Amino acid sequence: MNYRNRFKSFIKKPQNIILVSLAFILMYLTVIPMITILLDTFTVHQSELMRVKGSQIGDFTLYHWTKVLFSSASRKIFYEPFLNTLIVSFGTCIIAILLGGFVAWLVTRTNLKYKGIISTLFIFPYIMPSWTLAMFWYNFFKNPLVGGAPGIFTALTGIETANWFAYGPFPIIVVLGMHYAPFAYILIGGILRNMDANLEEAAQLLKAGRVKILRKITIPIVLPAMLSTFLLVFSSAMSAFAVPAFLGTPVRYQVLTTQMFRTLNGLNPGYGYIMALLMILIGVLILGINQRIIGKRKSFTTITGKSSNIALINLRAFRLPVSIFLLISIILICIVPLITFAIESFIMEPGNYSLSNFTTLFWVGSGSPDIANGEPGILRNISILRGLWNSVKLSVLVAFIAGSVGILSGYAIVKKKNTKLSALVNNLAFFPYLMPSMAFGAIYLSMFAVRRGFIPPLYGTFALLVLVGSVKYLPFASRASVGAMHQLSNEIEEAGTIQGIGWWKRMLRIIIPIQKSSFISGYLLPFISCMRELSLFILLVTPSSRILTTMLFQYNEKGWSQYANAINLLIVFFVVISNYVINKVTGASIDKGIGGN
Amino acid sequence: MPQIRLNNITKRFGKAIAVDDLTIEIGDGEFVTLLGPSGCGKTTTLRMIAGLETPTDGDIYIDDVCVFSSEKGIDISPDKRNVGFLFQNYALWPHMTVYKNVSFGLENMKWDKNRIKERVFELLAMLRIEEYSERYPSELSGGQQQRVAIARTLSTGPKILFMDEPLSNLDAKLRMEMRTELKRLHLETGSTFVYVTHDQLEAMTLSTKICLLKEGLLQQYEPPLDIYRYPANYFVADFVGSPNINIIEMEGEQINLDEIKLTNNQLSLLYTPNSSSITIPKGKKLLLGVRPEDIEICDEGTIEAAIYSTLPSGMETIVKLDIAGLLVTCVVFGGVDFPIGSRVKIAFNAKNYVLFDRESERNIASGTLS
Ligand SMILES: Nc1ncnc2c1ncn2[C@@H]1O[C@H](COP(=O)(O)OP(=O)(O)O)[C@@H](O)[C@H]1O
Numbered sequence: 001m002n003y004r005n006r007f008k009s010f011i012k013k014p015q016n017i018i019l020v021s022l023a024f025i026l027m028y029l030t031v032i033p034m035i036t037i038l039l040d041t042f043t044v045h046q047s048e049l050m051r052v053k054g055s056q057i058g059d060f061t062l063y064h065w066t067k068v069l070f071s072s073a074s075r076k077i078f079y080e081p082f083l084n085t086l087i088v089s090f091g092t093c094i095i096a097i098l099l100g101g102f103v104a105w106l107v108t109r110t111n112l113k114y115k116g117i118i119s120t121l122f123i124f125p126y127i128m129p130s131w132t133l134a135m136f137w138y139n140f141f142k143n144p145l146v147g148g149a150p151g152i153f154t155a156l157t158g159i160e161t162a163n164w165f166a167y168g169p170f171p172i173i174v175v176l177g178m179h180y181a182p183f184a185y186i187l188i189g190g191i192l193r194n195m196d197a198n199l200e201e202a203a204q205l206l207k208a209g210r211v212k213i214l215r216k217i218t219i220p221i222v223l224p225a226m227l228s229t230f231l232l233v234f235s236s237a238m239s240a241f242a243v244p245a246f247l248g249t250p251v252r253y254q255v256l257t258t259q260m261f262r263t264l265n266g267l268n269p270g271y272g273y274i275m276a277l278l279m280i281l282i283g284v285l286i287l288g289i290n291q292r293i294i295g296k297r298k299s300f301t302t303i304t305g306k307s308s309n310i311a312l313i314n315l316r317a318f319r320l321p322v323s324i325f326l327l328i329s330i331i332l333i334c335i336v337p338l339i340t341f342a343i344e345s346f347i348m349e350p351g352n353y354s355l356s357n358f359t360t361l362f363w364v365g366s367g368s369p370d371i372a373n374g375e376p377g378i379l380r381n382i383s384i385l386r387g388l389w390n391s392v393k394l395s396v397l398v399a400f401i402a403g404s405v406g407i408l409s410g411y412a413i414v415k416k417k418n419t420k421l422s423a424l425v426n427n428l429a430f431f432p433y434l435m436p437s438m439a440f441g442a443i444y445l446s447m448f449a450v451r452r453g454f455i456p457p458l459y460g461t462f463a464l465l466v467l468v469g470s471v472k473y474l475p476f477a478s479r480a481s482v483g484a485m486h487q488l489s490n491e492i493e494e495a496g497t498i499q500g501i502g503w504w505k506r507m508l509r510i511i512i513p514i515q516k517s518s519f520i521s522g523y524l525l526p527f528i529s530c531m532r533e534l535s536l537f538i539l540l541v542t543p544s545s546r547i548l549t550t551m552l553f554q555y556n557e558k559g560w561s562q563y564a565n566a567i568n569l570l571i572v573f574f575v576v577i578s579n580y581v582i583n584k585v586t587g588a589s590i591d592k593g594i595g596g597n
Numbered sequence: 598m599p600q601i602r603l604n605n606i607t608k609r610f611g612k613a614i615a616v617d618d619l620t621i622e623i624g625d626g627e628f629v630t631l632l633g634p635s636g637c638g639k640t641t642t643l644r645m646i647a648g649l650e651t652p653t654d655g656d657i658y659i660d661d662v663c664v665f666s667s668e669k670g671i672d673i674s675p676d677k678r679n680v681g682f683l684f685q686n687y688a689l690w691p692h693m694t695v696y697k698n699v700s701f702g703l704e705n706m707k708w709d710k711n712r713i714k715e716r717v718f719e720l721l722a723m724l725r726i727e728e729y730s731e732r733y734p735s736e737l738s739g740g741q742q743q744r745v746a747i748a749r750t751l752s753t754g755p756k757i758l759f760m761d762e763p764l765s766n767l768d769a770k771l772r773m774e775m776r777t778e779l780k781r782l783h784l785e786t787g788s789t790f791v792y793v794t795h796d797q798l799e800a801m802t803l804s805t806k807i808c809l810l811k812e813g814l815l816q817q818y819e820p821p822l823d824i825y826r827y828p829a830n831y832f833v834a835d836f837v838g839s840p841n842i843n844i845i846e847m848e849g850e851q852i853n854l855d856e857i858k859l860t861n862n863q864l865s866l867l868y869t870p871n872s873s874s875i876t877i878p879k880g881k882k883l884l885l886g887v888r889p890e891d892i893e894i895c896d897e898g899t900i901e902a903a904i905y906s907t908l909p910s911g912m913e914t915i916v917k918l919d920i921a922g923l924l925v926t927c928v929v930f931g932g933v934d935f936p937i938g939s940r941v942k943i944a945f946n947a948k949n950y951v952l953f954d955r956e957s958e959r960n961i962a963s964g965t966l967s
């Protein structure tokens with residue numbers, strides 16, 4: 001009887017219903033697929049019948065694991081790409097954190113000029129698709145050694161770029177570093193803004209020098225948060241696909257994601273699944289380490305809030321030079337790539353930059369049979385316009401689902417904080433973040449190819465793209481929402497409850513309006529990420545569900561770089577404009593989803 | 598020899614003025630309180646003297662050494678000004694133990710290990726927090742954190758100590774206790790204390806001098822009792838003292854060389870200024886300031902009043918009186934309970950009633966009433 005009453009009152013509270021349903025749904029959409037895949041890697045398939053002697057389809061086997069990890073081919077299949085992934089991810093982290101951290105410090109702690117425009121523009125490389133800079137690098141520095149036409153740099157200066165400079169780990173690290181620098185900037189900026197400047201001033205008054213203050217006070221205090229920034233950037237860099245695909249492939253530089261793409265597209269999806277699992281394992285380890293760091297005894301959360309009266313460091317003579325230099329560099333990184341895309345998309349024969357070689361064919365031409373199989377220019381190309389429509393539809397749907405579920409989850413997680421259920425849902429909602437996109441796509445591909453419970457077979461459908469996108473981007477929305485709910489005191493909702501206002505009305509009329517901009521940020525980030533996502537969808541699209549990013553990739557693989565450049569411009573244009581408009585109209589910004597404030 | 602001198606110090610944040618043309622001198626060994634409502638520029642002033650904030654204009658001297666001058670382009674950094682600073686939020690380093698927090702400054706002065714240890718434990722003992730030396734700040738209560746912050750600030754033995762609302766985060770009982778300790782500390786260290794608070798009682802009880810600010814402007818800079826007795830203007834009179842001073846709107850008329858007739862609808866009083874150098878034109882609008890303890894309830898009184906409310910607190914009783922529609926507050930020593938509505942007689946027998954010009958709100962005289 002007692003139990004029944006307890007259950008009754010439990011189920012009466014909306015936050016409990018939300019938590020329980022989310023726990024089930026997210027388990028089903030994240031944990032179960034992983035287990036399925038794990039089991040699959042121990043199973044004999046049709047294609048291995050010959051290799052695993054005396055077996056039948058469905059038998060238990062260690063074949064895949066030994067092949068990937070302990071065979072003569074393991075080095076090529078797994079260990080080399082794995083090592084490359086580690087190198088690339090570490091390098092990326094270092095560049096992103098140094099660059100992002102430095103700019104964050106300048107913006108929050110010094111009297112830098114042009115702060116507004118610098119902090120707006122500096123986010124750009126993160127909003128733009130990651131391969132934008134990669135394609136730029138490729139266009140600009142490509143050399144004829146690998147084949148094809150020389151890049152703009154060579155055309156302008158006559159200097160041939162070295163292979164190590166044009167392709168492989170170096171440019172991958174630089175480009176990914178710049179792509180994730182804004183991410184680090186947002187996180188570290190948040191830390192610095194929250195760190196009490198009095199802590200440093202107290203040390204200064206006790207006669208500690210600048211260097212000592214940095215070494216003994218500032219760094220130790222921000223270190224845990226920096227480390228967690230490091231880990232987040234690391235796991236993002238690890239799952240990056242497009243950049244290594246663009247810049248690594250010409251010299252056969254493979255990382256785990258590109259290797260996974262090859263195996264999943266080829267005959268041995270089992271290898272790919274193993275790689276996916278190992279990458280997820282690394283992701284989970286990272287999350288574990290992260291939580292360890294945050295939950296320490298001498299927890300570094302500020303003891304008392306309120307850190308007013310921050311005196312900005314006077315850069316004195318450096319103020320103007322540093323400000324101008326930073327502004328120009330950022331403009332170079334943001335604008336110049338776009339200009340080169342524009343140029344590249346207007347030239348007929350790649351590598352020839354003379355005026356007579358310019359054409360509008362790839363934009364508005366009706367297509368000629370001798371070029372690219374007679375594809376019309378992208379603005380007249382039905383299939384590209386359909387791709388654009390698909391991309392927009394997909395992004396809007398994903399943003400709507402991820403954002404709305406995010407709001408609910410944030411609400412329930414904060415409402416029931418310090419309970420096991422809340423912690424479980426919080427972790428489940430963050431889990432997709434750690435899954436490398438490609439691996440996630442691969443898992444969904446295999447999992448939902450057949451009917452699963454109440455879900456019909458989804459392979460090749462648009463719904464599958466929406467599902468995978470919504471789950472993958474839920475972490476952004478739930479983080480934004482958890483952050484917003486933490487700032488909202490419980491009394492605000494209780495005041496409504498006491499007056500007998502129903503739950504829906506409380507949500508729609510009280511809670512959501514108050515934290516409107518944070519919640520909209522929870523929609524914005526999935527939208528933008530989805531618009532520019534490639535690796536998550538690349539395994540899942542079929543000709544009927546193609547989206548812009550996957551088309552770009554295909555055009556590029558076929559060597560029709562003018563189309564690829566034009567499409568990229570289209571995507572960048574679309575993403576930047578929507579970000580700008582949403583930001584101006586609603587005050588939402590992508591910072592909030594990432595965890596800055 | 599003055600220890601700290603501010604000359605025409607101004608601080609602007611963008612267009613807003615936080616501190617406006619402030620000139621004060623703080624003597625050696627004084628306990629000066631910067632008092633004023635929130636946002637009046639107290640913290641900013643303190644931070645400017647300590648060197649954490651750069652004034653827009655003016656000069657600052659410490660021990661006759663110019664530490665800041667906008668004209669001469671001097672700006673000595675905080676670590677060279679030999680001052681201690683106790684932050685409002687304590688600013689304890691969360692990643693260091695109590696011991697480490699306190700020893701940090703001594704290490705910077707390159708003391709040797711044993712001497713540091715001795716000094717740290719001496720301080721911890723003085724502040725009664727020895728047993729917490731190995732704890733982290735987050736494992737201490739507010740009051741204990743406060744003591745650690747004091748120990749850290751005192752460690753290097755600064756001759757000047759700045760404190761920014763150090764008691765505002767403590768509960769009422771602890772605050773009382775810490776007040777006593779701060780006063781004791783002031784005597785023991787013999788240092789100059791510059792103390793910021795928005796709590797007038799704290800300022801009254803602790804300081805040798807109060808510097809009262811309003812919107813960045815200096816209102817009055819005098820010992821507490823002078824501020825209490827001779828407030829420079831209506832704002833000061835109203836800000837200090839609890840319960841608040843009674844301000845009664847009156848019209849004045851000089852009827853004699855040293856007598857002024859004050860009238861309004863309820864009262865008609867004769868005011869004798871203590872120094873007879875003022876003349877009041879007929880019909881001049883004035884404000885009469887009457888401290889609650891300067892209204893006496895006695896049978897010999899000439900003015901009739903009704904009891905409006907009483908608030909006995911044991912040691913004293915705050916009585917609100919209704920004089921034909923005019924409400925005034927008075928304080929009676931001891932726990933006296935008057936029935937509400939009962940009629941009493943009151944008298945103005947004290948030596949000190951202040952008169953303000955209603956227009957400028959400035960103090961124009963203090964004197965007696967009859
Ligand atoms: N770093 C700052 N930037 C801009 N305005 C500030 C800054 N610090 C203080 N102010 C402004 O200066 C005024 C005085 O502030 P403060 O000295 O902190 O007041 P108090 O300590 O008396 O409460 C306030 O109006 C405050 O908003």
Ligand SMILES: [Mg+2]
Binds near residue numbers: 639640641
């Ligand atoms: Mg203050």
